[in-house]
Structure formats: C-alpha cells, structure tokens
Amino acid sequence: MDFLRPASWQEALAAKAEHPAAVPIAGGTDVMVEINFDHRRPEHLLDLNRIADLYEWEVGEESVRLGASVPYTQIMENLRAELPGLALASRTVASPQIRNRGGVGGNLGTASPAGDAHPALLAAGAEVEVESVRGSRRIPIDAFFTGVKRNALAADELIKWVHIAKADGPQQFSKVGTRNAMVIAVCAFGLALHPATRTVRTGIGSAAPTPVRAKAAEEFLNAALEEGGFWDNGRIVPPSVAAQFAQLCSGACNPIDDVRGTAGYRRHAVGVVARRTLAWTWESYRGARRVTEGAA
Amino acid sequence: MRVNLTVNGRPQQADDVWEGESLLYVLRERLGLPGSKNACEQGECGSCTVRLDGVPVCSCLVAAGQAEGREVVTVEGLADLAGRRAEGGELAPVQQAFIDAGAVQCGFCTPGLLVAADEMLERNPNPSDEDIREALSGNLCRCTGYEKIMDAVRLAAARQQEAV
Ligand SMILES: Cc1cc2nc3c(=O)[nH]c(=O)nc-3n(C[C@H](O)[C@H](O)[C@H](O)COP(=O)(O)OP(=O)(O)OC[C@H]3O[C@@H](n4cnc5c(N)ncnc54)[C@H](O)[C@@H]3O)c2cc1C
Ligand code: FES
Ligand code: FES
Numbered sequence: 001m002d003f004l005r006p007a008s009w010q011e012a013l014a015a016k017a018e019h020p021a022a023v024p025i026a027g028g029t030d031v032m033v034e035i036n037f038d039h040r041r042p043e044h045l046l047d048l049n050r051i052a053d054l055y056e057w058e059v060g061e062e063s064v065r066l067g068a069s070v071p072y073t074q075i076m077e078n079l080r081a082e083l084p085g086l087a088l089a090s091r092t093v094a095s096p097q098i099r100n101r102g103g104v105g106g107n108l109g110t111a112s113p114a115g116d117a118h119p120a121l122l123a124a125g126a127e128v129e130v131e132s133v134r135g136s137r138r139i140p141i142d143a144f145f146t147g148v149k150r151n152a153l154a155a156d157e158l159i160k161w162v163h164i165a166k167a168d169g170p171q172q173f174s175k176v177g178t179r180n181a182m183v184i185a186v187c188a189f190g191l192a193l194h195p196a197t198r199t200v201r202t203g204i205g206s207a208a209p210t211p212v213r214a215k216a217a218e219e220f221l222n223a224a225l226e227e228g229g230f231w232d233n234g235r236i237v238p239p240s241v242a243a244q245f246a247q248l249c250s251g252a253c254n255p256i257d258d259v260r261g262t263a264g265y266r267r268h269a270v271g272v273v274a275r276r277t278l279a280w281t282w283e284s285y286r287g288a289r290r291v292t293e294g295a296a
Numbered sequence: 297m298r299v300n301l302t303v304n305g306r307p308q309q310a311d312d313v314w315e316g317e318s319l320l321y322v323l324r325e326r327l328g329l330p331g332s333k334n335a336c337e338q339g340e341c342g343s344c345t346v347r348l349d350g351v352p353v354c355s356c357l358v359a360a361g362q363a364e365g366r367e368v369v370t371v372e373g374l375a376d377l378a379g380r381r382a383e384g385g386e387l388a389p390v391q392q393a394f395i396d397a398g399a400v401q402c403g404f405c406t407p408g409l410l411v412a413a414d415e416m417l418e419r420n421p422n423p424s425d426e427d428i429r430e431a432l433s434g435n436l437c438r439c440t441g442y443e444k445i446m447d448a449v450r451l452a453a454a455r456q457q458e459a460v
Contacts, residue, residue, distance in 0.1 A: 001314070003297060003361040005361060005364070028358055028359055032318060032357040033338045036337040036356065037337070045315060047359065049362045095339075095433050095435075096412070096433065097339070097345055097354045098354065098434065101357065182340060182433070182434065
C-alpha cells in the first residue's frame with residue numbers, strides 16, 4: 001500500500017489521475033473501519049487532510065459553498081442559520097469524536113442510503129462540484145446517487161465543494177433509531193419549505209436503495225398549499241392534507257427488511273416523520289409570518 | 297513508512313509503519329503508550345479517544361500518515377496538559393475526580409472518557425448534565441452504568457469552579 005499525501009488540490013487531482021483506483025481518505029470514519037476490518041486493501045490511500053481548501057466554507061448570496069472535508073461539528077456550530085436542515089442532520093451523526101472528523105464529502109463519497117446529510121441536501125437543494133485534471137462539473141444532488149453506495153463520480157474525480165441553497169424558510173430533519181447517539185438511521189426524513197418559490201422539498205434516507213425525494217408528495221403539497229392560499233393566509237395545514245402528504249411520502253419508499261427494521265415499519269415511520277416535520281416547519285413559517293406582519 | 301508527530305508535547309518518530317495502520321496502533325504498539333485502549337476499531341466505543349491538534353477523535357479511525365506533523369495528546373499526557381493550564385498536580389483534576397467519585401471499575405473505558413471529559417471541561421467549565429451526556433455520548437462503559445462517571449465530571453467541574 002502507498003500513502004499519498006498531496007499538499008494541494010492540484011497535486012491531489014494529479015495523484016487521482018495517475019492512480020484512479022486510489023481511495024481518498026478525509027475524516028477516515030468510513031475508510032478506516034473498512035481497512036481495520038480487512039474489507040478493503042487499496043493499493044493507494046489518498047490523504048486529503050492537508051488540503052486547506054476542503055476545510056473552508058463561504059456563505060454567498062444564494063448558496064453556501066461547503067468544502068468537502070468541513071467536519072459536521074463545524075456545520076452544527078457555524079451554519080445553523082444558513083443550512084438548518086443540514087445542521088440538524090449533522091447533530092444526529094454518531095458522536096462528537098466522529099463529528100469532529102467526518103464531513104459531507106465523505107458522506108457523499110460513501111453514498112450510503114443511510115447517510116444523514118443526504119435527506120437534508122435533497123430537501124434544501126444542492127449541487128456537488130467535482131473536479132479532475134480534465135476539468136470540473138457540477139452534479140445536481142438529484143442525479144448524484146446512482147445505486148446502493150454508488151455515486152456519479154468518475155474514477156479520476158474528487159469532490160471539492162457542495163453548493164447548498166441557503167434556507168429561505170424553515171427546515172427540519174428527523175431520524176428514527178434506537179437511541180440518540182451512535183445510531184445508523186432506521187429511516188430519516190428531511191423537509192424544507194421554500195416560501196420564495198412557494199414549494200416544498202423532501203429527502204428520505206434509509207428507505208430505498210438510494211436517498212430519494214418524495215416527488216409525488218411534494219407536488220401534491222405544493223398544489224394543496226397554493227390552492228388554499230396557505231402561503232398567504234398562513235392558516236394551519238388541514239389534517240387531511242397532512243395525512244395525504246404523509247401517505248405519499250411512505251409511498252416514495254422502496255425499503256428492505258434488515259436488522260434495523262422491517263420494510264413495513266420503515267414505510268410507516270417515514271409517514272409519521274413526514275407529518276411531524278410538516279407540522280413543525282409550517283408552524284415556524286406561520287410564526288415568522290406573524291412576526292413580519294407585526295413589524296410591518 | 298516513517299511518521300513524525302508530537303505526542304504529549306514530545307517529538308516522536310515511528311518507523312516501519314504500515315500505510316493502512318491507525319494512529320491508535322502507532323501509539324500503542326510503536327510508541328509504547330498503551331493508555332489509549334483498543335476495543336472496537338470502528339469508532340463505536342471511544343476508548344481510543346485522543347486529541348489531535350486539540351480536537352477529540354477516535355484514534356482507531358485516524359490513519360497513521362494523517363497524524364504526520366500533528367500534535368497528539370493521550371491519557372498519558374493529561375496531567376501535563378492540566379499543568380500547562382496551571383491546574384498542576386500528579387494527576388489532572390478530572391483523573392482525581394474519577395478516583396474520588398468511584399467512576400472506575402474495570403477501567404477499560406476510563407482513558408477515553410478522561411480525554412473527552414477533560415476537553416469538554418476546558419471548553420465548558422460549567423457544564424449542565426445535558427452537556428456532559430452529549431460530550432461523553434461517544435464513549436461506552438460496560439461496568440459503571442454511567443452514574444458515577446457523571447458524578448466524577450460534576451465533581452471535577454465543581455472543583456474547577458472553586459479554584460477560580
Ligand atoms: C461509529 C460510527 C458511526 C457513524 N454514524 C453515522 C451516522 O449516524 N450518520 C451518517 O451519515 N454516517 C455515520 N457514520 C459514517 C461516517 O461517519 C460518515 O459517512 C462520514 O460523513 C464520512 O466522512 P469522512 O470524512 O470520515 O469520510 P472518509 O471515511 O474519509 O471517506 C468516505 C468515502 O468518501 C470518499 N471521499 C472522501 N472525501 C472525498 C472527496 N473529497 N472526493 C471524493 N471522494 C471522497 C472516500 O474515498 C470514501 O470512499 C458513522 C461512522 C462510524 C465509524
Ligand atoms: S477502539 Fe476506537 S472507538 Fe472503539
Ligand atoms: S469501567 Fe469497565 S468499561 Fe467502564
């Protein structure tokens with residue numbers, strides 16, 4: 001095995017071009033488990049820890065440019081206002097020790113259906129900027145997950161930034177597991193209200209071969225909110241609408257039975273958290289509206 | 297490969313390190329520092345917790361080469377570290393508190409808990425129970441049921457407050 005330690009992004013891209021099978025290692029919280037247990041013996045490990053760019057983030061007008069290696073701890077502490085869904089999801093990852101090392105780039109690299117960043121990214125809206133010596137491109141998050149633990153990266157590409165839309169309304173993330181710390185999700189759900197476009201977006205984790213959006217549920221809710229004038233009148237979402245939304249979210253799942261839970265349980269639980277997160281986000285949207293109106 | 301790093305304030309060099317080796321292995325098997333424990337090698341138990349450039353991490357999940365040129369503090373260096381914070385003594389206050397509160401049974405989880413608790417108290421000298429639980433949520437103990445550990449951290453925090 002060789003341990004490659006590029007000091008700059010350009011060096012890292014060159015190394016990846018020369019050794020396309022090299023395994024990048026950032027926080028190591030997925031890679032090292034595989035090496036410790038002999039599940040992986042790459043010929044080259046490509047250490048990304050010395051590349052300072054990957055640990056930076058920049059808050060722009062419309063989106064946040066998040067470095068691939070920014071640890072969850074930093075996201076929780078510094079980006080709660082801009083990326084509330086991702087910050088909430090980050091807080092549920094593993095333990096402080098893991099959150100101090102692991103980040104979104106590694107979560108996307110592993111592309112597990114259970115990765116907690118994914119539902120939040122799907123709900124907020126995001127693009128993954130990847131680069132190789134051939135150039136760079138932006139992959140919409142909806143096209144990023146291509147199969148169980150597979151993503152759209154080419155062999156010579158590395159993830160540099162994740163561009164995540166800044167929250168324009170309330171966001172929530174909910175994860176079902178057996179306890180609070182150190183839990184791989186039985187299922188997870190992210191919801192973002194986008195008052196600017198009068199739309200909602202969702203993200204479901206651990207309930208299909210890849211993280212997915214519940215598109216039919218989004219379309220249904222968008223139409224129901226529009227029809228009832230809810231974005232303007234700020235009335236509570238009728239229970240029948242919430243129930244239908246929840247049912248459509250369950251329907252977007254394509255889960256399996258495993259040690260963490262049965263397919264039926266997952267489908268049911270996704271419906272429950274979909275309804276809850278809708279209630280929470282809508283309640284804070286109404287609250288924010290009242291505050292703005294009061295001030296006007 | 298060769299790895300150079302600073303451990304508990306002292307420059308160290310480890311030779312013949314295998315490229316897939318963890319920092320935990322280097323500390324225990326190559327540098328003679330068996331304080332950090334190896335229980336799961338998958339980040340679940342926290343018994344291998346050390347500080348890497350000040351930040352608590354599972355040393356079983358840090359590749360040895362990633363520690364090149366960096367500063368590591370292990371449980372063996374806690375008393376020194378406390379000394380540098382002018383909380384001198386043979387043991388760091390948090391170590392003394394674990395003994396006084398009876399928070400150590402088999403002791404296997406203790407080094408990781410001490411490193412994690414010490415770092416939290418440095419950051420947050422007046423933690424709530426919630427803060428303590430959160431800071432120690434990555435450390436498993438199979439013996440104590442955690443109550444005495446909570447007592448110990450509260451005791452260390454109280455003594456720290458008195459000393460100010
Ligand atoms: C005890 C434990 C508990 C965990 N709990 C959770 C949890 O609750 N929720 C959750 O989502 N995850 C969890 N994980 C998994 C892991 O922590 C996350 O997936 C984390 O985001 C990985 O980030 P990392 O930087 O450590 O990745 P690494 O292990 O360094 O890399 C992961 C993968 O991504 C690739 N990669 C990394 N950076 C790049 C890049 N810039 N470009 C291209 N590829 C790249 C690597 O080659 C590798 O395939 C847990 C892990 C452990 C050990
Ligand atoms: S040995 Fe590292 S976390 Fe258990
Ligand atoms: S004292 Fe035995 S594991 Fe904690």
